[in-house]
Amino acid sequence: MTDEQFAELLRAIQDNQPSFTDWMGAVAGALTFLIAAAALWIAWGQLKEASSAREQTKKLEREKSQPYVVAFLEESAIGSHIIDLVVRNYGQTAGRNIRLSFAPTLNRTDGNGGQEDVILPEVISFLxxxxxxxxxxxxxxxRAHREDLPLVYKGVVTYEGLDADPQKSDVVIDLRPFKARIFPEILxxxxxxxxxxxxSKNQKKWSESPQGIKVYSRDGDAKDAKVVEQARRWxxxxxxxRAAEAQNDPKEG
Structure with missing residues:
Protein backbone atom coordinates (compact mmCIF):
# COMPACT_ATOMS: atom_id res chain seq x y z
CA MET A 1 0.00 0.00 0.00
CA THR A 2 1.36 3.38 -0.95
CA ASP A 3 1.52 6.34 1.39
CA GLU A 4 -1.24 8.03 -0.53
CA GLN A 5 -3.56 5.06 -0.21
CA PHE A 6 -2.88 4.80 3.60
CA ALA A 7 -3.62 8.49 4.11
CA GLU A 8 -6.89 8.11 2.21
CA LEU A 9 -7.90 5.15 4.47
CA LEU A 10 -7.24 7.21 7.63
CA ARG A 11 -9.41 10.03 6.33
CA ALA A 12 -12.26 7.58 5.62
CA ILE A 13 -12.09 6.18 9.20
CA GLN A 14 -12.05 9.68 10.66
CA ASP A 15 -14.99 10.76 8.51
CA ASN A 16 -17.10 7.72 9.70
CA GLN A 17 -16.25 7.99 13.47
CA PRO A 18 -19.50 7.99 15.61
CA SER A 19 -20.40 11.28 17.22
CA PHE A 20 -21.47 11.81 20.88
CA THR A 21 -25.10 11.90 19.76
CA ASP A 22 -24.68 8.56 18.05
CA TRP A 23 -23.17 7.11 21.22
CA MET A 24 -26.07 8.42 23.38
CA GLY A 25 -28.62 6.99 20.99
CA ALA A 26 -26.96 3.62 21.07
CA VAL A 27 -26.81 3.65 24.85
CA ALA A 28 -30.48 4.71 25.10
CA GLY A 29 -31.48 1.92 22.75
CA ALA A 30 -29.53 -0.63 24.79
CA LEU A 31 -31.11 0.60 28.04
CA THR A 32 -34.57 0.43 26.49
CA PHE A 33 -33.89 -3.14 25.44
CA LEU A 34 -32.63 -4.08 28.90
CA ILE A 35 -35.64 -2.46 30.61
CA ALA A 36 -38.02 -4.19 28.24
CA ALA A 37 -36.28 -7.51 28.84
CA ALA A 38 -36.42 -7.00 32.64
CA ALA A 39 -40.11 -6.06 32.48
CA LEU A 40 -40.79 -9.14 30.37
CA TRP A 41 -38.91 -11.31 32.88
CA ILE A 42 -40.84 -9.84 35.82
CA ALA A 43 -44.16 -10.24 34.01
CA TRP A 44 -43.34 -13.86 33.18
CA GLY A 45 -42.45 -14.51 36.82
CA GLN A 46 -45.69 -12.91 38.01
CA LEU A 47 -47.69 -14.96 35.53
CA LYS A 48 -45.94 -18.10 36.69
CA GLU A 49 -46.57 -17.21 40.35
CA ALA A 50 -50.22 -16.40 39.64
CA SER A 51 -50.61 -19.68 37.79
CA SER A 52 -49.02 -21.55 40.71
CA ALA A 53 -51.32 -19.74 43.16
CA ARG A 54 -54.35 -20.67 41.07
CA GLU A 55 -53.25 -24.29 40.97
CA GLN A 56 -52.68 -24.28 44.73
CA THR A 57 -56.10 -22.73 45.37
CA LYS A 58 -57.70 -25.23 43.04
CA LYS A 59 -55.92 -28.07 44.83
CA LEU A 60 -57.00 -26.79 48.25
CA GLU A 61 -60.59 -26.40 47.13
CA ARG A 62 -60.55 -29.94 45.81
CA GLU A 63 -59.07 -31.21 49.06
CA LYS A 64 -61.78 -29.40 51.02
CA SER A 65 -64.40 -31.01 48.80
CA GLN A 66 -63.06 -34.53 49.31
CA PRO A 67 -64.79 -36.93 51.71
CA TYR A 68 -62.99 -37.51 55.00
CA VAL A 69 -63.83 -40.96 56.36
CA VAL A 70 -62.36 -41.99 59.72
CA ALA A 71 -62.85 -44.80 62.22
CA PHE A 72 -62.86 -44.35 66.01
CA LEU A 73 -64.37 -45.59 69.28
CA GLU A 74 -67.39 -43.88 70.84
CA GLU A 75 -69.65 -44.48 73.83
CA SER A 76 -72.94 -46.14 72.93
CA ALA A 77 -76.31 -44.56 73.66
CA ILE A 78 -77.07 -47.69 75.69
CA GLY A 79 -74.50 -46.74 78.34
CA SER A 80 -71.05 -45.27 78.82
CA HIS A 81 -69.58 -48.75 79.44
CA ILE A 82 -70.63 -49.95 75.98
CA ILE A 83 -68.10 -49.04 73.28
CA ASP A 84 -69.03 -48.78 69.61
CA LEU A 85 -66.73 -48.81 66.60
CA VAL A 86 -67.84 -45.93 64.39
CA VAL A 87 -66.97 -45.17 60.77
CA ARG A 88 -68.08 -41.62 59.91
CA ASN A 89 -67.71 -39.30 56.93
CA TYR A 90 -66.72 -35.80 58.09
CA GLY A 91 -66.19 -34.50 54.56
CA GLN A 92 -68.38 -32.41 52.28
CA THR A 93 -68.95 -35.09 49.65
CA ALA A 94 -69.81 -38.78 49.68
CA GLY A 95 -67.21 -41.47 50.32
CA ARG A 96 -67.49 -44.67 48.29
CA ASN A 97 -66.16 -48.22 48.47
CA ILE A 98 -64.92 -47.87 52.05
CA ARG A 99 -62.78 -50.69 53.42
CA LEU A 100 -61.35 -51.29 56.90
CA SER A 101 -58.30 -53.30 57.87
CA PHE A 102 -56.72 -53.73 61.32
CA ALA A 103 -53.72 -55.49 62.81
CA PRO A 104 -54.22 -57.48 64.88
CA THR A 105 -57.77 -58.51 63.95
CA LEU A 106 -60.36 -56.72 66.08
CA ASN A 107 -61.80 -58.94 68.82
CA ARG A 108 -63.99 -58.52 71.88
CA THR A 109 -65.19 -60.36 74.98
CA ASP A 110 -68.09 -62.76 74.51
CA GLY A 111 -69.54 -62.51 78.03
CA ASN A 112 -68.53 -66.08 78.90
CA GLY A 113 -64.83 -65.59 79.53
CA GLY A 114 -63.93 -66.13 75.88
CA GLN A 115 -63.51 -63.87 72.88
CA GLU A 116 -64.91 -63.39 69.40
CA ASP A 117 -64.02 -61.40 66.30
CA VAL A 118 -65.64 -58.04 65.61
CA ILE A 119 -67.35 -58.61 62.28
CA LEU A 120 -66.58 -55.83 59.78
CA PRO A 121 -68.23 -55.35 56.39
CA GLU A 122 -66.17 -56.29 53.37
CA VAL A 123 -67.01 -52.91 51.88
CA ILE A 124 -69.25 -49.96 52.79
CA SER A 125 -70.42 -48.84 49.38
CA PHE A 126 -71.53 -45.31 50.31
CA LEU A 127 -71.38 -42.84 53.19
CA ARG A 143 -62.61 -55.73 78.76
CA ALA A 144 -60.80 -53.97 81.60
CA HIS A 145 -60.27 -57.31 83.41
CA ARG A 146 -58.94 -59.20 80.40
CA GLU A 147 -55.18 -59.48 80.04
CA ASP A 148 -55.27 -61.82 77.04
CA LEU A 149 -56.72 -59.30 74.60
CA PRO A 150 -54.73 -56.58 72.78
CA LEU A 151 -54.88 -53.03 74.05
CA VAL A 152 -53.78 -51.33 70.83
CA TYR A 153 -54.97 -51.92 67.28
CA LYS A 154 -53.58 -50.13 64.24
CA GLY A 155 -55.52 -49.91 61.01
CA VAL A 156 -56.32 -47.95 57.91
CA VAL A 157 -59.51 -46.79 56.21
CA THR A 158 -59.32 -46.73 52.42
CA TYR A 159 -62.02 -45.21 50.22
CA GLU A 160 -62.70 -43.36 46.98
CA GLY A 161 -63.14 -39.60 46.80
CA LEU A 162 -63.91 -37.23 43.94
CA ASP A 163 -63.46 -38.81 40.52
CA ALA A 164 -62.64 -42.10 42.28
CA ASP A 165 -59.39 -40.66 43.69
CA PRO A 166 -57.94 -43.12 46.24
CA GLN A 167 -58.00 -41.75 49.78
CA LYS A 168 -57.03 -43.18 53.16
CA SER A 169 -56.92 -42.33 56.86
CA ASP A 170 -54.86 -44.08 59.53
CA VAL A 171 -56.52 -45.43 62.68
CA VAL A 172 -55.10 -46.17 66.14
CA ILE A 173 -57.44 -47.78 68.66
CA ASP A 174 -55.96 -47.49 72.15
CA LEU A 175 -57.88 -49.21 74.93
CA ARG A 176 -55.44 -48.42 77.74
CA PRO A 177 -57.41 -45.39 79.01
CA PHE A 178 -60.47 -47.62 79.52
CA LYS A 179 -58.71 -49.89 82.02
CA ALA A 180 -58.59 -47.19 84.72
CA ARG A 181 -61.89 -45.54 83.91
CA ILE A 182 -64.94 -45.53 86.18
CA PHE A 183 -68.27 -45.91 84.37
CA PRO A 184 -71.22 -44.32 86.23
CA GLU A 185 -74.67 -45.51 85.26
CA ILE A 186 -76.42 -42.78 83.30
CA LEU A 187 -80.06 -43.39 82.42
CA SER A 200 -96.43 -52.63 77.95
CA LYS A 201 -95.75 -56.28 78.84
CA ASN A 202 -97.33 -55.83 82.28
CA GLN A 203 -100.41 -54.16 80.83
CA LYS A 204 -101.00 -57.15 78.59
CA LYS A 205 -101.25 -59.31 81.75
CA TRP A 206 -103.96 -57.15 83.33
CA SER A 207 -107.45 -58.76 83.55
CA GLU A 208 -110.62 -58.74 85.67
CA SER A 209 -109.60 -61.90 87.50
CA PRO A 210 -108.78 -61.75 91.24
CA GLN A 211 -105.08 -61.69 90.30
CA GLY A 212 -105.61 -58.87 87.81
CA ILE A 213 -105.77 -55.15 88.27
CA LYS A 214 -108.75 -53.59 90.04
CA VAL A 215 -109.93 -50.05 89.46
CA TYR A 216 -112.03 -48.16 92.02
CA SER A 217 -113.88 -44.88 91.62
CA ARG A 218 -115.57 -42.74 94.28
CA ASP A 219 -117.65 -39.61 94.76
CA GLY A 220 -115.58 -37.87 97.36
CA ASP A 221 -118.20 -35.72 99.16
CA ALA A 222 -120.93 -38.39 99.16
CA LYS A 223 -118.56 -41.09 100.31
CA ASP A 224 -117.18 -38.90 103.09
CA ALA A 225 -120.67 -37.99 104.32
CA LYS A 226 -121.65 -41.64 104.33
CA VAL A 227 -118.58 -42.57 106.34
CA VAL A 228 -119.31 -39.81 108.88
CA GLU A 229 -122.92 -40.95 109.23
CA GLN A 230 -121.86 -44.57 109.71
CA ALA A 231 -119.37 -43.50 112.37
CA ARG A 232 -122.07 -41.46 114.17
CA ARG A 233 -124.47 -44.41 114.17
CA TRP A 234 -121.81 -46.79 115.38
CA ARG A 242 -122.97 -49.45 127.40
CA ALA A 243 -126.02 -47.83 129.02
CA ALA A 244 -127.92 -51.12 128.86
CA GLU A 245 -125.01 -53.00 130.34
CA ALA A 246 -124.83 -50.47 133.21
CA GLN A 247 -128.53 -50.97 134.06
CA ASN A 248 -128.23 -54.74 134.11
CA ASP A 249 -125.09 -54.79 136.24
CA PRO A 250 -125.97 -56.32 139.71
CA LYS A 251 -123.46 -54.07 141.37
CA GLU A 252 -125.56 -51.14 140.38
CA GLY A 253 -128.50 -52.54 142.44
Whole structure:
Protein backbone atom coordinates (compact mmCIF):
# COMPACT_ATOMS: atom_id res chain seq x y z
CA MET A 1 0.00 0.00 0.00
CA THR A 2 1.36 3.38 -0.95
CA ASP A 3 1.52 6.34 1.39
CA GLU A 4 -1.24 8.03 -0.53
CA GLN A 5 -3.56 5.06 -0.21
CA PHE A 6 -2.88 4.80 3.60
CA ALA A 7 -3.62 8.49 4.11
CA GLU A 8 -6.89 8.11 2.21
CA LEU A 9 -7.90 5.15 4.47
CA LEU A 10 -7.24 7.21 7.63
CA ARG A 11 -9.41 10.03 6.33
CA ALA A 12 -12.26 7.58 5.62
CA ILE A 13 -12.09 6.18 9.20
CA GLN A 14 -12.05 9.68 10.66
CA ASP A 15 -14.99 10.76 8.51
CA ASN A 16 -17.10 7.72 9.70
CA GLN A 17 -16.25 7.99 13.47
CA PRO A 18 -19.50 7.99 15.61
CA SER A 19 -20.40 11.28 17.22
CA PHE A 20 -21.47 11.81 20.88
CA THR A 21 -25.10 11.90 19.76
CA ASP A 22 -24.68 8.56 18.05
CA TRP A 23 -23.17 7.11 21.22
CA MET A 24 -26.07 8.42 23.38
CA GLY A 25 -28.62 6.99 20.99
CA ALA A 26 -26.96 3.62 21.07
CA VAL A 27 -26.81 3.65 24.85
CA ALA A 28 -30.48 4.71 25.10
CA GLY A 29 -31.48 1.92 22.75
CA ALA A 30 -29.53 -0.63 24.79
CA LEU A 31 -31.11 0.60 28.04
CA THR A 32 -34.57 0.43 26.49
CA PHE A 33 -33.89 -3.14 25.44
CA LEU A 34 -32.63 -4.08 28.90
CA ILE A 35 -35.64 -2.46 30.61
CA ALA A 36 -38.02 -4.19 28.24
CA ALA A 37 -36.28 -7.51 28.84
CA ALA A 38 -36.42 -7.00 32.64
CA ALA A 39 -40.11 -6.06 32.48
CA LEU A 40 -40.79 -9.14 30.37
CA TRP A 41 -38.91 -11.31 32.88
CA ILE A 42 -40.84 -9.84 35.82
CA ALA A 43 -44.16 -10.24 34.01
CA TRP A 44 -43.34 -13.86 33.18
CA GLY A 45 -42.45 -14.51 36.82
CA GLN A 46 -45.69 -12.91 38.01
CA LEU A 47 -47.69 -14.96 35.53
CA LYS A 48 -45.94 -18.10 36.69
CA GLU A 49 -46.57 -17.21 40.35
CA ALA A 50 -50.22 -16.40 39.64
CA SER A 51 -50.61 -19.68 37.79
CA SER A 52 -49.02 -21.55 40.71
CA ALA A 53 -51.32 -19.74 43.16
CA ARG A 54 -54.35 -20.67 41.07
CA GLU A 55 -53.25 -24.29 40.97
CA GLN A 56 -52.68 -24.28 44.73
CA THR A 57 -56.10 -22.73 45.37
CA LYS A 58 -57.70 -25.23 43.04
CA LYS A 59 -55.92 -28.07 44.83
CA LEU A 60 -57.00 -26.79 48.25
CA GLU A 61 -60.59 -26.40 47.13
CA ARG A 62 -60.55 -29.94 45.81
CA GLU A 63 -59.07 -31.21 49.06
CA LYS A 64 -61.78 -29.40 51.02
CA SER A 65 -64.40 -31.01 48.80
CA GLN A 66 -63.06 -34.53 49.31
CA PRO A 67 -64.79 -36.93 51.71
CA TYR A 68 -62.99 -37.51 55.00
CA VAL A 69 -63.83 -40.96 56.36
CA VAL A 70 -62.36 -41.99 59.72
CA ALA A 71 -62.85 -44.80 62.22
CA PHE A 72 -62.86 -44.35 66.01
CA LEU A 73 -64.37 -45.59 69.28
CA GLU A 74 -67.39 -43.88 70.84
CA GLU A 75 -69.65 -44.48 73.83
CA SER A 76 -72.94 -46.14 72.93
CA ALA A 77 -76.31 -44.56 73.66
CA ILE A 78 -77.07 -47.69 75.69
CA GLY A 79 -74.50 -46.74 78.34
CA SER A 80 -71.05 -45.27 78.82
CA HIS A 81 -69.58 -48.75 79.44
CA ILE A 82 -70.63 -49.95 75.98
CA ILE A 83 -68.10 -49.04 73.28
CA ASP A 84 -69.03 -48.78 69.61
CA LEU A 85 -66.73 -48.81 66.60
CA VAL A 86 -67.84 -45.93 64.39
CA VAL A 87 -66.97 -45.17 60.77
CA ARG A 88 -68.08 -41.62 59.91
CA ASN A 89 -67.71 -39.30 56.93
CA TYR A 90 -66.72 -35.80 58.09
CA GLY A 91 -66.19 -34.50 54.56
CA GLN A 92 -68.38 -32.41 52.28
CA THR A 93 -68.95 -35.09 49.65
CA ALA A 94 -69.81 -38.78 49.68
CA GLY A 95 -67.21 -41.47 50.32
CA ARG A 96 -67.49 -44.67 48.29
CA ASN A 97 -66.16 -48.22 48.47
CA ILE A 98 -64.92 -47.87 52.05
CA ARG A 99 -62.78 -50.69 53.42
CA LEU A 100 -61.35 -51.29 56.90
CA SER A 101 -58.30 -53.30 57.87
CA PHE A 102 -56.72 -53.73 61.32
CA ALA A 103 -53.72 -55.49 62.81
CA PRO A 104 -54.22 -57.48 64.88
CA THR A 105 -57.77 -58.51 63.95
CA LEU A 106 -60.36 -56.72 66.08
CA ASN A 107 -61.80 -58.94 68.82
CA ARG A 108 -63.99 -58.52 71.88
CA THR A 109 -65.19 -60.36 74.98
CA ASP A 110 -68.09 -62.76 74.51
CA GLY A 111 -69.54 -62.51 78.03
CA ASN A 112 -68.53 -66.08 78.90
CA GLY A 113 -64.83 -65.59 79.53
CA GLY A 114 -63.93 -66.13 75.88
CA GLN A 115 -63.51 -63.87 72.88
CA GLU A 116 -64.91 -63.39 69.40
CA ASP A 117 -64.02 -61.40 66.30
CA VAL A 118 -65.64 -58.04 65.61
CA ILE A 119 -67.35 -58.61 62.28
CA LEU A 120 -66.58 -55.83 59.78
CA PRO A 121 -68.23 -55.35 56.39
CA GLU A 122 -66.17 -56.29 53.37
CA VAL A 123 -67.01 -52.91 51.88
CA ILE A 124 -69.25 -49.96 52.79
CA SER A 125 -70.42 -48.84 49.38
CA PHE A 126 -71.53 -45.31 50.31
CA LEU A 127 -71.38 -42.84 53.19
CA UNK A 128 -72.94 -39.42 52.68
CA UNK A 129 -71.56 -36.37 54.53
CA UNK A 130 -72.14 -36.83 58.31
CA UNK A 131 -73.44 -40.36 57.72
CA UNK A 132 -71.97 -43.17 59.82
CA UNK A 133 -71.79 -46.92 60.24
CA UNK A 134 -71.32 -48.43 63.70
CA UNK A 135 -71.18 -51.75 65.48
CA UNK A 136 -70.56 -53.01 69.01
CA UNK A 137 -66.85 -53.12 69.75
CA UNK A 138 -66.85 -54.33 73.37
CA UNK A 139 -68.09 -53.88 76.94
CA UNK A 140 -65.47 -51.79 78.71
CA UNK A 141 -66.23 -53.11 82.21
CA UNK A 142 -65.53 -56.66 81.00
CA ARG A 143 -62.61 -55.73 78.76
CA ALA A 144 -60.80 -53.97 81.60
CA HIS A 145 -60.27 -57.31 83.41
CA ARG A 146 -58.94 -59.20 80.40
CA GLU A 147 -55.18 -59.48 80.04
CA ASP A 148 -55.27 -61.82 77.04
CA LEU A 149 -56.72 -59.30 74.60
CA PRO A 150 -54.73 -56.58 72.78
CA LEU A 151 -54.88 -53.03 74.05
CA VAL A 152 -53.78 -51.33 70.83
CA TYR A 153 -54.97 -51.92 67.28
CA LYS A 154 -53.58 -50.13 64.24
CA GLY A 155 -55.52 -49.91 61.01
CA VAL A 156 -56.32 -47.95 57.91
CA VAL A 157 -59.51 -46.79 56.21
CA THR A 158 -59.32 -46.73 52.42
CA TYR A 159 -62.02 -45.21 50.22
CA GLU A 160 -62.70 -43.36 46.98
CA GLY A 161 -63.14 -39.60 46.80
CA LEU A 162 -63.91 -37.23 43.94
CA ASP A 163 -63.46 -38.81 40.52
CA ALA A 164 -62.64 -42.10 42.28
CA ASP A 165 -59.39 -40.66 43.69
CA PRO A 166 -57.94 -43.12 46.24
CA GLN A 167 -58.00 -41.75 49.78
CA LYS A 168 -57.03 -43.18 53.16
CA SER A 169 -56.92 -42.33 56.86
CA ASP A 170 -54.86 -44.08 59.53
CA VAL A 171 -56.52 -45.43 62.68
CA VAL A 172 -55.10 -46.17 66.14
CA ILE A 173 -57.44 -47.78 68.66
CA ASP A 174 -55.96 -47.49 72.15
CA LEU A 175 -57.88 -49.21 74.93
CA ARG A 176 -55.44 -48.42 77.74
CA PRO A 177 -57.41 -45.39 79.01
CA PHE A 178 -60.47 -47.62 79.52
CA LYS A 179 -58.71 -49.89 82.02
CA ALA A 180 -58.59 -47.19 84.72
CA ARG A 181 -61.89 -45.54 83.91
CA ILE A 182 -64.94 -45.53 86.18
CA PHE A 183 -68.27 -45.91 84.37
CA PRO A 184 -71.22 -44.32 86.23
CA GLU A 185 -74.67 -45.51 85.26
CA ILE A 186 -76.42 -42.78 83.30
CA LEU A 187 -80.06 -43.39 82.42
CA UNK A 188 -80.95 -42.18 78.96
CA UNK A 189 -83.40 -42.67 76.13
CA UNK A 190 -82.54 -46.36 75.80
CA UNK A 191 -83.42 -47.04 79.44
CA UNK A 192 -86.70 -45.13 79.06
CA UNK A 193 -87.58 -47.28 76.04
CA UNK A 194 -86.83 -50.47 77.99
CA UNK A 195 -89.02 -49.28 80.88
CA UNK A 196 -91.87 -48.56 78.46
CA UNK A 197 -91.52 -52.06 77.03
CA UNK A 198 -91.79 -53.53 80.53
CA UNK A 199 -94.91 -51.45 81.22
CA SER A 200 -96.43 -52.63 77.95
CA LYS A 201 -95.75 -56.28 78.84
CA ASN A 202 -97.33 -55.83 82.28
CA GLN A 203 -100.41 -54.16 80.83
CA LYS A 204 -101.00 -57.15 78.59
CA LYS A 205 -101.25 -59.31 81.75
CA TRP A 206 -103.96 -57.15 83.33
CA SER A 207 -107.45 -58.76 83.55
CA GLU A 208 -110.62 -58.74 85.67
CA SER A 209 -109.60 -61.90 87.50
CA PRO A 210 -108.78 -61.75 91.24
CA GLN A 211 -105.08 -61.69 90.30
CA GLY A 212 -105.61 -58.87 87.81
CA ILE A 213 -105.77 -55.15 88.27
CA LYS A 214 -108.75 -53.59 90.04
CA VAL A 215 -109.93 -50.05 89.46
CA TYR A 216 -112.03 -48.16 92.02
CA SER A 217 -113.88 -44.88 91.62
CA ARG A 218 -115.57 -42.74 94.28
CA ASP A 219 -117.65 -39.61 94.76
CA GLY A 220 -115.58 -37.87 97.36
CA ASP A 221 -118.20 -35.72 99.16
CA ALA A 222 -120.93 -38.39 99.16
CA LYS A 223 -118.56 -41.09 100.31
CA ASP A 224 -117.18 -38.90 103.09
CA ALA A 225 -120.67 -37.99 104.32
CA LYS A 226 -121.65 -41.64 104.33
CA VAL A 227 -118.58 -42.57 106.34
CA VAL A 228 -119.31 -39.81 108.88
CA GLU A 229 -122.92 -40.95 109.23
CA GLN A 230 -121.86 -44.57 109.71
CA ALA A 231 -119.37 -43.50 112.37
CA ARG A 232 -122.07 -41.46 114.17
CA ARG A 233 -124.47 -44.41 114.17
CA TRP A 234 -121.81 -46.79 115.38
CA UNK A 235 -120.93 -44.41 118.21
CA UNK A 236 -124.61 -44.03 119.22
CA UNK A 237 -125.10 -47.77 119.19
CA UNK A 238 -122.06 -48.33 121.35
CA UNK A 239 -123.25 -45.72 123.85
CA UNK A 240 -126.69 -47.41 124.00
CA UNK A 241 -125.10 -50.83 124.58
CA ARG A 242 -122.97 -49.45 127.40
CA ALA A 243 -126.02 -47.83 129.02
CA ALA A 244 -127.92 -51.12 128.86
CA GLU A 245 -125.01 -53.00 130.34
CA ALA A 246 -124.83 -50.47 133.21
CA GLN A 247 -128.53 -50.97 134.06
CA ASN A 248 -128.23 -54.74 134.11
CA ASP A 249 -125.09 -54.79 136.24
CA PRO A 250 -125.97 -56.32 139.71
CA LYS A 251 -123.46 -54.07 141.37
CA GLU A 252 -125.56 -51.14 140.38
CA GLY A 253 -128.50 -52.54 142.44
Missing amino acids: APSQEWRTLFDVATE GVHHAAVALQDI KARREAE
